[in-house]
Amino acid sequence: MNQEIAEKIKNMLVESLRIPAEELExxxxxxxxxxxxxxxxxxxxxxxxxxxxxxxxxxxxxxNFQSIETxxxxxxxxx
Amino acid sequence: MSVENRVVVTxxxxxxxxxxxxxxxxxxxxxxxxxxxxxxxxxxxxxxxxKGAEVDIPSEELSGENYDRSSLLCIKAAGEAxxxxxxxxxxxxxxxxxxILGSCVxxxxxxxxYYSDKFRxxxxxxxxxxxxxxxxxxxxxxxxxxxxxxHFGLNGETANIVNACAAGTMSIAxxxxxxxxxxADAFVAGGSDSFSSxxxxxxxxxxxLDANPCSPFNHSSGITLGEGSGVLIxxxxxxxxxxxxxxxxxxxxxxxxxxxxxxxxxxxxxQGQMSAITRAVKSSGLDFGDIDYINAHGTGTAKNDExxxxxxxxxxxxxxxxxxxxxxxMTGHCLGAAxxxxxxxxxxxxxxxxxxxxxxxSDEDLTVLAEKAGDICFVPNRKQExxxxxxxxxxxxxxxxxxxxxxAKEPAELNIxxxxxxxxxxxxxxxxxxxxxxxxxxxxxxxxxxxxxxxxAFYRKLDHFSQLQLLSGVRALEDAGVTIDESNENTxxxxxxxxxxxxxxxxxxxxxxxxNGTEKGSAxxxxxxxxxAAGGYLSIFSGLKGYSATVANSVQAGLQSICYARTIIRNxxxxxxxxxxxxxxxxxxxxxxxxxxxxxxxxPYSGSGIVLGEGSVTLMMETEDSVNKRQASVLAExxxxxTAHQATEADTIQGSETALEEVIRSACEDAGITPDRIxxxxxxxxxxxxxxxxELNAYRKVFGRTMKVFSVKEDFGExxxxxxxxxxxxxxxxxxxxxxxxxxCYEVTADTVTRTQTEVGNFAYMxxxxxxxGGSYAAVVLKKKTV
Numbered sequence: 001m002n003q004e005i006a007e008k009i010k011n012m013l014v015e016s017l018r019i020p021a022e023e024l025e026x027x028x029x030x031x032x033x034x035x036x037x038x039x040x041x042x043x044x045x046x047x048x049x050x051x052x053x054x055x056x057x058x059x060x061x062x063x064n065f066q067s068i069e070t071x072x073x074x075x076x077x078x079x
Numbered sequence: 080m081s082v083e084n085r086v087v088v089t090x091x092x093x094x095x096x097x098x099x100x101x102x103x104x105x106x107x108x109x110x111x112x113x114x115x116x117x118x119x120x121x122x123x124x125x126x127x128x129x130k131g132a133e134v135d136i137p138s139e140e141l142s143g144e145n146y147d148r149s150s151l152l153c154i155k156a157a158g159e160a161x162x163x164x165x166x167x168x169x170x171x172x173x174x175x176x177x178x179i180l181g182s183c184v185x186x187x188x189x190x191x192x193y194y195s196d197k198f199r200x201x202x203x204x205x206x207x208x209x210x211x212x213x214x215x216x217x218x219x220x221x222x223x224x225x226x227x228x229x230h231f232g233l234n235g236e237t238a239n240i241v242n243a244c245a246a247g248t249m250s251i252a253x254x255x256x257x258x259x260x261x262x263a264d265a266f267v268a269g270g271s272d273s274f275s276s277x278x279x280x281x282x283x284x285x286x287x288l289d290a291n292p293c294s295p296f297n298h299s300s301g302i303t304l305g306e307g308s309g310v311l312i313x314x315x316x317x318x319x320x321x322x323x324x325x326x327x328x329x330x331x332x333x334x335x336x337x338x339x340x341x342x343x344x345x346x347x348x349x350q351g352q353m354s355a356i357t358r359a360v361k362s363s364g365l366d367f368g369d370i371d372y373i374n375a376h377g378t379g380t381a382k383n384d385e386x387x388x389x390x391x392x393x394x395x396x397x398x399x400x401x402x403x404x405x406x407x408x409m410t411g412h413c414l415g416a417a418x419x420x421x422x423x424x425x426x427x428x429x430x431x432x433x434x435x436x437x438x439x440x441s442d443e444d445l446t447v448l449a450e451k452a453g454d455i456c457f458v459p460n461r462k463q464e465x466x467x468x469x470x471x472x473x474x475x476x477x478x479x480x481x482x483x484x485x486x487a488k489e490p491a492e493l494n495i496x497x498x499x500x501x502x503x504x505x506x507x508x509x510x511x512x513x514x515x516x517x518x519x520x521x522x523x524x525x526x527x528x529x530x531x532x533x534x535x536a537f538y539r540k541l542d543h544f545s546q547l548q549l550l551s552g553v554r555a556l557e558d559a560g561v562t563i564d565e566s567n568e569n570t571x572x573x574x575x576x577x578x579x580x581x582x583x584x585x586x587x588x589x590x591x592x593x594x595n596g597t598e599k600g601s602a603x604x605x606x607x608x609x610x611x612a613a614g615g616y617l618s619i620f621s622g623l624k625g626y627s628a629t630v631a632n633s634v635q636a637g638l639q640s641i642c643y644a645r646t647i648i649r650n651x652x653x654x655x656x657x658x659x660x661x662x663x664x665x666x667x668x669x670x671x672x673x674x675x676x677x678x679x680x681x682x683p684y685s686g687s688g689i690v691l692g693e694g695s696v697t698l699m700m701e702t703e704d705s706v707n708k709r710q711a712s713v714l715a716e717x718x719x720x721x722t723a724h725q726a727t728e729a730d731t732i733q734g735s736e737t738a739l740e741e742v743i744r745s746a747c748e749d750a751g752i753t754p755d756r757i758x759x760x761x762x763x764x765x766x767x768x769x770x771x772x773x774e775l776n777a778y779r780k781v782f783g784r785t786m787k788v789f790s791v792k793e794d795f796g797e798x799x800x801x802x803x804x805x806x807x808x809x810x811x812x813x814x815x816x817x818x819x820x821x822x823x824c825y826e827v828t829a830d831t832v833t834r835t836q837t838e839v840g841n842f843a844y845m846x847x848x849x850x851x852x853g854g855s856y857a858a859v860v861l862k863k864k865t866v
Contacts, residue, residue, distance in 0.1 A: 016601065017539065017603055018539040018540070018603075019535075020525065020535060020539070023535055035536060036534070036535070036536020038341075040342075040343065040603060040606065041602075043284065043285065043286060043603075044601060047284070047602070
């Protein structure tokens with residue numbers, strides 16, 4: 001996993017979705033019990049990834065949104 | 080129907096994307112003429128959608144005052160409605176005619192202008208620029224009803240119901256309840272919202288805008304925003320007959336509910352919608368088979384249309400003459416004005432026996448519709464002529480609010496279980512600043528949430544305003560010992576009062592749109608920009624599904640919420656109500672109030688200006704039966720409630736002194752006592768010399784003797800609606816024996832104000848009273864519970 005990408009994504013999640021940084025690990029399940037994100041948050045993540053890396057994740061499979069790790073992997077593969 | 084319960088519509092007014100008067104709008108609506116075109120007032124260049132239904136009249140041509148566009152649109156519509164009703168507004172000094180208006184975005188066009196000016200003059204920096212301070216008083220939704228009242232010289236109760244897209248319908252429903260309670264002869268009731276970059280940016284961020292004109296119950300690929308105002312003159316039948324008024328129709332029952340599900344999306348099973356519609360139909364003394372026409376919420380989003388389609392098919396199964404249409408296909412979604420504009424169309428449908436269509440169906444769409452519509456006629460493309468005895472208008476909103484109301488050609492025997500039992504305060508939840516600290520802010524941390532079992536996945540979504548309200552609401556439930564479950568979820572409701580609402584979230588969202596573009600709105604932040612989000616979160620967390628409203632009306636709104644809650648209880652719609660006051664104090668409030676030069680040392684009766692505070696105070700109110708059933712302990716009885724209004728400029732209370740005296744006398748009268756029975760007052764002095772002097776003068780005049788006055792703002796700052804709710808809480812705690820026997824207070828004599836202490840153990844009656852800028856007042860008399 002690219003640390004730099006993951007850190008940027010983490011900061012974006014902390015800032016735009018008000019997730020406490022200390023409760024957010026790279027492998028935390030974003031849409032499950034750990035963090036509890038919902039459909040509105042996924043829109044915000046897509047906008048954030050687009051803003052940070054210029055990558056449009058609209059319509060991409062759910063698996064990519066599971067954790068910071070999977071988001072970072074998607075970004076790394078498409079950058 | 081018994082005459083004293085009968086409320087009729089005697090005047091109509093409207094301005095929206097399809098016309099600037101009732102005749103034009105109605106003719107266009109039945110002819111299927113759309114008002115949707117490319118948006119002019121918002122820069123949509125980089126957006127994926129560009130459509131809107133704007134009113135093609137510049138603000139200065141709507142009315143001459145320097146008000147926000149939402150107020151001006153409403154003055155235009157109210158002018159038509161009052162003229163149509165042939166009202167003599169000067170009768171009794173306008174005291175028996177009030178103004179209840181709904182709005183979603185309130186003065187957001189002025190927030191846009193203020194920060195745009197700052198950004199421009201600061202050459203790209205908000206901090207370095209200056210805005211026009213006249214815009215600041217136009218920002219809160221609370222200004223609209225007062226502005227309309229002032230324009231027309233109306234001095235009955237004013238309120239702004241700010242439950243987003245259900246606000247217009249709720250305002251009409253509440254106005255009718257107040258008339259039935261005898262609080263007024265008539266109301267200017269309806270809603271108003273201007274087109275705004277905030278709403279466009281927010282719905283765009285949520286991908287909830289249709290790139291094409293919206294297509295409700297058809298393609299359902301999003302909404303098209305609109306703007307406008309709809310106004311009904313609702314009037315007691317007796318009053319209307321006495322003055323020989325023309326009567327359009329009767330207003331029968333209404334229903335308001337909360338989904339307790341999601342902050343933006345409706346429950347997919349339609350349960351909350353069905354609860355509101357059922358209450359509206361049943362309280363009208365009708366059955367589902369009686370309804371001829373439903374003006375649907377029909378926004379055109381997949382989530383709304385699917386849930387509403389399911390709700391209507393479930394409830395009206397077996398009704399073979401039901402027509403349903405969405406006039407939003409022509410007017411766009413006018414948010415807080417939607418319910419009021421659609422109420423005008425519903426009244427016209429009843430009067431004219433014509434149902435306006437839902438437009439936008441192609442031949443192919445018609446085939447699809449025919450397959451799914453069942454027995455319901457969705458009136459595609461062309462009007463339908465039929466006898467409309469009973470029309471229902473639905474409005475559903477962010478925050479999970481649902482509202483439904485019934486208009487009828489003939490009167491009906493209403494099925495309302497009026498409740499005249501005593502109402503008690505049985506719990507208090509407070510979130511206040513530290514008494515000793517100089518800065519009156521509330522720091523909330525994760526431990527505060529964990530104490531009440533609120534998980535991070537939930538609380539992280541909340542803006543500061545919602546956080547304050549959630550905590551005080553949960554604390555009030557806990558203090559009262561009430562857990563919401565299936566047995567009480569539909570009979571427990573919530574009224575939140577606020578002066579400025581979630582102004583930080585709104586201003587920050589607006590600043591982002593100005594700085595980065597309409598297309599860069601945050602989907603996460605947008606849901607919290609509506610005033611009723613806080614109530615929505617509290618309802619989701621606690622499971623409360625009963626009546627839910629948020630009322631914006633300056634400082635006194637925390638007491639007005641108690642009066643409103645008692646009206647709902649008396650109307651038999653709930654046996655337990657949470658009544659709250661909430662306002663925040665962030666960098667935005669400091670900036671805005673600072674720019675108005677009203678800040679000072681906050682010392683009551685000798686101050687140089689106010690110290691801003693923040694907080695939230697929630698009271699649990701419940702009927703005697705409910706108290707006895709669960710053997711709850713009681714703090715005090717809500718013995719008397721009153722509101723009064725004397726229209727003044729939006730930045731002062733100067734000129735409204737008589738309304739303050741009136742509200743104190745009326746609250747005492749409502750409690751069945753004379754003012755000389757009041758032992759002490761929880762007062763509203765905040766360090767502003769005009770406010771404090773007005774208060775003293777009123778006490779001297781009404782009581783004519785030495786009076787003990789407690790000041791909550793000295794300790795907690797001017798936390799506006801939170802302060803006024805805290806005044807009631809303070810009185811309830813004293814009467815309920817929760818305080819020490821001797822307390823600090825002010826002693827007000829004919830010519831002095833001195834700090835002193837007083838024994839409180841023998842107090843039997845206390846008054847809590849507060850003011851609103853623009854001349855609104857609310858007062859509550861609390862009585863010690865005698866065993």
